[in-house]
Amino acid sequence: MxxxxxxxxxxxxxxxxxxxxxxxxxxxxxxxxxxxxxxxxxxxxxxxxxxxxxxxxxxxxxxxxxxxxxxPNHYRLGYVANGMTVWDVADADVERLGREIAAIEGVSHCYQRPRHLPHWPYNLFAMLHGRTREEVEQQAQVLRACLGEACHGHRILYSSRILKKTGLRLAAANLQTASTETDARG
Amino acid sequence: MLDRRLIDCYQRDLPVCPQPFQAMAERLGTSEAEVIARLQRLQALDVLSRVGPVFEHTLAGASLLAAVAVPEEERDAFAELINQAPGVNHNYAREHHYNLWFVMTAPEEQCLDERLNHLETMLGRTILRLPMLESFHIDLAFTIPWAELERI
CATH class of the missing domain: 1.10.10.2890 (Arc Repressor Mutant, subunit A)
Incomplete structure (x- = not known):
């Protein structure tokens, strides 16, 4: 995917x-x-x-x-519910718990990211994919149970629209610029 | 059925050998020409996005997840500005106060900061910068609900 x-x-x-x-x-x-x-x-x-x-x-x-x-193109295959779940997890536990929830069915990506208080308290991100929002919500409940008391809050941010998606198309310019130093031969 | 087996067997890894489609054909009990024709068809139907390498993101140099809160009724206009900014390779509308989520990339960190600063000025809004601190796991394969798909 x-x-x-x-x-x-x-x-x-x-x-x-x-x-x-x-x-x-x-x-x-x-x-x-x-x-x-x-x-x-x-x-x-x-x-x-x-x-x-x-x-x-x-x-x-x-x-x-x-x-x-x-x-596969999972949207075409019916995985149309894409929920970015974000969790406010005790810093001391985030690494251990990140590994645990990453292994749960339905989680495609799982990352620790910085909080930006007071606007953004969430430090653990897990992407969930399902055929319906109900399915995503059930998956999120499994994550919630796994995180237990270390979790102080969470949200599910559904994508309502894909406004741009180029996959990992690397712009030739990006690669060129990135390589300028090593390739500066003359 | 062959289509399913092709996707189920090869969505994680293709044989990396001189004639990969021949190797797949041998495993699936069919011909190389048939494997190629099926893959072409699945691509044409957009069931497969592509058959090929999945590159590590860090290849792009520096990147981070960014979010911005804009008025919902002006969302598409803001999204257009973001999409046109150099280095933006994904942009999703999400249902939250922070309603636009995008990935900004650049050849290196300093350029990434400059791009974000510039975009921040253009948008007139603060961009929430959420670089990855730790990656726990990435599993990109799916159980494909074939039976359900058939009923649609």
């Missing part, structure tokens, strides 16, 4: 060389559906199929690529 890719998250940039970046740009919208997709990608980026495949395997090992998969 990477098209739920939801919050693209912050973190350190993993180092990619120029060839890796070319492969990322050529494959982020999907692989060509042909017998040997690596050679087809290679033709676009000026590499052999073997080179493309071995670089993709290396990116998988390094975690730059999470997985290569047939990515």
């Amino acid at each position: 990477s098209d739920f890719i939801w919050p693209s998250e912050e973190g350190k940039s993993k180092s990619l060389d120029e060839q890796d970046r070319a492969i990322v740009l050529a494959t982020q919208a999907g692989l060509p559906l042909v017998s040997d997709p690596w050679t087809a990608v290679g033709e676009q980026v000026g590499m052999s199929g073997e080179e493309v495949l071995s670089r993709m395997q290396a990116m998988l090992e390094r975690g730059v690529i999470r997985r290569i998969a047939a990515v």
Whole structure:
């Protein structure tokens, strides 16, 4: 369900060389559906199929690529209720409880984020997906029970509309800028 | 049935080998041409968004989840401003005082701050900045409710 890719998250940039970046740009919208997709990608980026495949395997090992998969469109499959649950959890317990609720069925993403008091008291986020809001609410009850007394409050923020979703399309410009330093050869 | 098995078996991982669709065909007891045709069809129907790599978000450099509270009746106009800002790659309307939620990305942290500051000025509203502090788990595979889908 990477098209739920939801919050693209912050973190350190993993180092990619120029060839890796070319492969990322050529494959982020999907692989060509042909017998040997690596050679087809290679033709676009000026590499052999073997080179493309071995670089993709290396990116998988390094975690730059999470997985290569047939990515379903879950909205199309009926998962239309998308609830971002936010929880105000005692700081001392948030890490332990974050791991626990992350393992619960229906939770696709689970993150700790900063509070912004007084407007925003919630420090733990868990994305829930269901076919109906009732289903999401049932899942949220399971989370609530798991968090127990450490939880001082929560909300479910349903998405009422997707106003923009580009998945993880990396702008070529972003990658270029990110690589300026390492590629400054001349 | 083959469509289901394709999605159920391969929504997490495709074989990463020289001829992945041939490998899938062997496992499913069909031909490579059939696997490719089915995947093309599922993509055309938008049941599959794509067949390919899912990249780690941090590849994009710096990013964070941001939220802003705008008057509901002006929401779409604000959303348009946000969508046009460089680096914004998701934007959801949500039912809350903070009613627009988006992800801002940038090549690096300083640029991210600048983009957010600039957007804040444009919107004339404070942006709630919610960077990820810790990621607990990401499970992107789903049990697909095939039986229910058939009834629709």
